[in-house]
Amino acid sequence: MGRVGTVTLVGAGPGDPELLTLKAARLISSADVVVFDRLVAPEILAMIPVAAERVNVGKRTHHHPVPQDEINEILVRYALEGRDVVRLKGGDPFIFGRGCEETARLAEAGVPFAVVPGITAAQGASASTGVPLTHRGLARSVRYITGHCKADEMLDLDWAGLADPETTLVFYMGKATIRLISDKLQEHGLPADTPVMAVASATTTEEQRLSTRLDRIEEDMAGAGLESPVIFIIGKVAGLSDRLMQAAVLTEAQGCCAGGGCCHA
Incomplete structure (x- = not known):
């Protein structure tokens, strides 16, 4: 089996792109894949490298085109392909962001992960x-x-x-x-x-x-x-x-x- 990539859950903050942490900005700018939510500011999405793959998994009330279980599997799949993934979430990943569900699945699959907090x-x-x-x-x-x-x-x-x-x-x-x-x-x-x-x-x-x-x-x-x-x-x-x-x-x-x-x- 080849190299397993990492997944980092990154808090994108409440909307103002200047409230993004320095660590979050660094990780976004070096990611192989960015899996992002609906409320991430366009200015933050503009920081994603041109060569990186973008995966939109945004949800609205009563409209979840990509169910949470599928999002979990997307993260695992890219990491097992050896790619470094940023899971970009509005606000903070662990405050009403379902971040724990994602990290639980990553842990189960043996995928290394980290969490970068965001302003909620x-x-x-x-x-x-x-x-x-x-x-x-x-x-x-x-x-x-x-x-x-x-x-x-x-x-x-x-x-x-x-x-x-x-x-x-x-x-x-x-x-x-x-x-x-x-x-x-x-x-x-x-x-x-x-x-x-x-x-x-x-x-x-x-x-x-x-x-x-x-x-x-x-x-x-x-x-x-x-x-x-x-x-x-x-x-x-x-x-x-x-x-x-x-x-x-x-x-x-x-x-x-x-x-x-x-x-x-």
């Missing part, structure tokens, strides 16, 4: 909006939760545990289930006026934001036109968004420069 959507949205996920006196912890279930099963979560007013909740893939999320959290004691921020396409030029409250999120989302991917930041920290936006408007009106200091005529 929650961190990206927090940075781009200026809204912290934790804050002294407002939120002592943060929880990342999927708002989507396997095969569209009922979303069955520890709602009582999640309805903690001192915890920031970040729901991924929750656009289709936001009404259920809102109802269940209120049913288990989270106040109706709990602030919510919805962020679409975080960190990209198409980023959109919606600031609302828990009891109005479904209605406001219906008229906002936010396109997937959307994450929902629920908790007291989300209430800081309006204050931060006001400060940004004030700063712009005062003529402050991007370089850090204020410019005065």
